[in-house]
Amino acid sequence: MTTFCGIELAHPVINGSGTFDAIAARRAFGDALDEQFPFSAFVSKTITLRPRAGNPPPRLWEASAGLINSIGLPNKGLAGYLELDLPQLARLPVPLITNVMGSTAAEVIELVEAVGARDEVAAIELNVSCPNVETGLDIGADARSLGAFVRAIRPHALKPLIVKLTPNTADVAAVAEAAAAEGADAVSLINTLRAMALTSTGEAWLGGGAGGLSGPAVFAVALAQVTAVARRVDIPIVGMGGVRATKHAQELLSAGASLVAVGTESFRDPLAGARIAKGLRETPANRAEHTASGAATRQVA
Amino acid sequence: MSQASLERRRLSVAGNDEVGSYRVLRLSDPDGPPPTPGQFSMLTAVDRWGGGDDERPFLPRAFSVMRVRDGEAHYLLEDVGPGTNRLCELRTGDEVWVLGPLGQGFRDPRDDRRAVLAGGGVGIAPLAIWQDALLERGASHALLLGFRDGEHAIGANLLRCAQVATDDGALGHHGYVTELLASELDENPHAEVYACGPPLMLEAVRALCEERGVPAQLALESGMACGFGACFGCVAPLRDGSYLRVCVDGPVVDGALLAEVESHAGSPA
Numbered sequence: 001m002t003t004f005c006g007i008e009l010a011h012p013v014i015n016g017s018g019t020f021d022a023i024a025a026r027r028a029f030g031d032a033l034d035e036q037f038p039f040s041a042f043v044s045k046t047i048t049l050r051p052r053a054g055n056p057p058p059r060l061w062e063a064s065a066g067l068i069n070s071i072g073l074p075n076k077g078l079a080g081y082l083e084l085d086l087p088q089l090a091r092l093p094v095p096l097i098t099n100v101m102g103s104t105a106a107e108v109i110e111l112v113e114a115v116g117a118r119d120e121v122a123a124i125e126l127n128v129s130c131p132n133v134e135t136g137l138d139i140g141a142d143a144r145s146l147g148a149f150v151r152a153i154r155p156h157a158l159k160p161l162i163v164k165l166t167p168n169t170a171d172v173a174a175v176a177e178a179a180a181a182e183g184a185d186a187v188s189l190i191n192t193l194r195a196m197a198l199t200s201t202g203e204a205w206l207g208g209g210a211g212g213l214s215g216p217a218v219f220a221v222a223l224a225q226v227t228a229v230a231r232r233v234d235i236p237i238v239g240m241g242g243v244r245a246t247k248h249a250q251e252l253l254s255a256g257a258s259l260v261a262v263g264t265e266s267f268r269d270p271l272a273g274a275r276i277a278k279g280l281r282e283t284p285a286n287r288a289e290h291t292a293s294g295a296a297t298r299q300v301a
Numbered sequence: 302m303s304q305a306s307l308e309r310r311r312l313s314v315a316g317n318d319e320v321g322s323y324r325v326l327r328l329s330d331p332d333g334p335p336p337t338p339g340q341f342s343m344l345t346a347v348d349r350w351g352g353g354d355d356e357r358p359f360l361p362r363a364f365s366v367m368r369v370r371d372g373e374a375h376y377l378l379e380d381v382g383p384g385t386n387r388l389c390e391l392r393t394g395d396e397v398w399v400l401g402p403l404g405q406g407f408r409d410p411r412d413d414r415r416a417v418l419a420g421g422g423v424g425i426a427p428l429a430i431w432q433d434a435l436l437e438r439g440a441s442h443a444l445l446l447g448f449r450d451g452e453h454a455i456g457a458n459l460l461r462c463a464q465v466a467t468d469d470g471a472l473g474h475h476g477y478v479t480e481l482l483a484s485e486l487d488e489n490p491h492a493e494v495y496a497c498g499p500p501l502m503l504e505a506v507r508a509l510c511e512e513r514g515v516p517a518q519l520a521l522e523s524g525m526a527c528g529f530g531a532c533f534g535c536v537a538p539l540r541d542g543s544y545l546r547v548c549v550d551g552p553v554v555d556g557a558l559l560a561e562v563e564s565h566a567g568s569p570a
Contacts, residue, residue: 024530029307060534064356267527
């Protein structure tokens with residue numbers, strides 16, 4: 001068992017937001033989805049106040065050892081999520097973490113109040129890879145703006161608040177520190193790295209222009225950022241980015257993560273989370289071998 | 302519809318046969334869930350998936366099940382990118398990860414309509430298993446197939462009693478399969494059309510059927526990352542401005558739902 005923000009979890013492997021749709025998976029795999037659920041908690045895709053259709057296709061590009069996506073956060077909006085999705089997600093055999101995003105603090109407060117009031121929701125994850133309406137910069141790209149954002153929101157969240165950091169910033173550890181100082185209960189990282197692909201005639205391939213890179217190509221970046229953040233904050237860290245085998249999970253845990261999330265690898269193998277969790281159970285001793293960073297010794301101890 | 306297990310199945314290659322410009326990858330799958338015609342699977346070679354040019358392929362590739370016969374599942378391949386290239390070179394005894402069958406397949410014709418199957422290129426694959434099902438129940442149907450040239454048209458031998466069109470006139474009707482379809486609907490308008498092929502062909506089929514008031518079930522193709530609704534990458538726009546996911550809401554879609562079949566054949570290939 002693992003305890004994360006007071007939530008009991010069967011193992012330390014969860015999904016990255018937006019990389020697993022449990023409702024669609026139940027359509028594809030039936031009851032087996034609940035019986036063999038690969039994660040110890042389920043993180044919803046990002047919910048916004050109003051419904052979003054998402055970006056025009058194409059939305060995917062297979063990159064070197066990875067994937068660039070420009071999905072555009074399609075979702076039913078807060079009301080649709082609470083009415084249609086939440087009852088179905090509540091049937092999952094694991095705790096539920098709802099990921100939310102808004103472009104102003106007022107929007108996010110409305111989201112976290114409504115989501116946090118629901119018993120089915122164990123924790124809230126805040127997606128801060130969203131442009132600030134005033135500056136145009138991502139809210140999570142700058143420690144001061146992120147700190148102010150979390151400060152405004154934290155009192156309204158009745159559940160543990162996880163801040164999902166963006167890697168597209170000069171100093172992710174400073175941003176994490178600001179989140180922790182303003183009351184975030186945990187941070188999760190990394191989100192996708194901003195990326196793009198071109199058509200043969202030199203235009204942007206993705207319908208949304210630029211997108212986010214994930215998959216094996218980003219693991220080394222994730223390891224560096226988790227290590228940097230673990231040196232600066234004491235709150236739990238959910239590490240993710242390119243985890244495709246047990247050894248990657250072990251390395252992120254050694255770097256200071258409390259949980260790891262699997263994302264793109266689930267596209268290749270829907271049971272990837274379960275496979276990695278099983279590997280962690282069977283080879284716990286290996287965690288001590290990966291002490292590449294100062295943070296690692298703290299985790300191993 | 303048939304349901305996949307959550308666990309990918311590791312299957313052996315029983316054969317990989319050259320058929321004109323295509324290959325038929327035969328996987329030994331005696332215990333697999335029988336697919337509904339039109340459903341698809343995600344395929345990944347167990348060995349050397351990745352590490353090619355540009356470190357691709359990385360994601361699994363989606364293929365309609367072409368046929369299930371004698372304990373084997375058949376998939377039709379055309380070498381058009383790193384994923385299909387790797388699958389094309391597999392030999393007997395090599396292994397493939399298979400997730401499937403997935404998605405929504407073909408539904409029976411409405412109102413005693415006659416099934417008219419129209420396929421283009423590698424899109425003939427789901428029509429083969431659908432024709433097998435129609436033949437098994439003795440259902441009258443027409444089969445119209447289009448190819449770019451004679452080498453590709455050899456693929457027509459994988460199905461039965463096809464009327465063939467080729468872009469270059471090497472075999473059958475010199476022109477498009479949609480011209481054969483228009484003639485067929487002139488003769489037998491009480492039809493339901495089942496089509497799979499490149500986006501331009503599917504759009505022509507959709508528009509023709511809309512004009513004639515004939516229902517059309519279109520098997521869409523899209524680049525996919527997952528095949529089971531997780532990534533939201535394989536969307537097709539609907540008339541109402543929203544999107545459907547080709548993997549879980551399709552790949553077989555009622556043509557009336559679409560304003561047009563968009564030509565965005567996505568990476569990966």
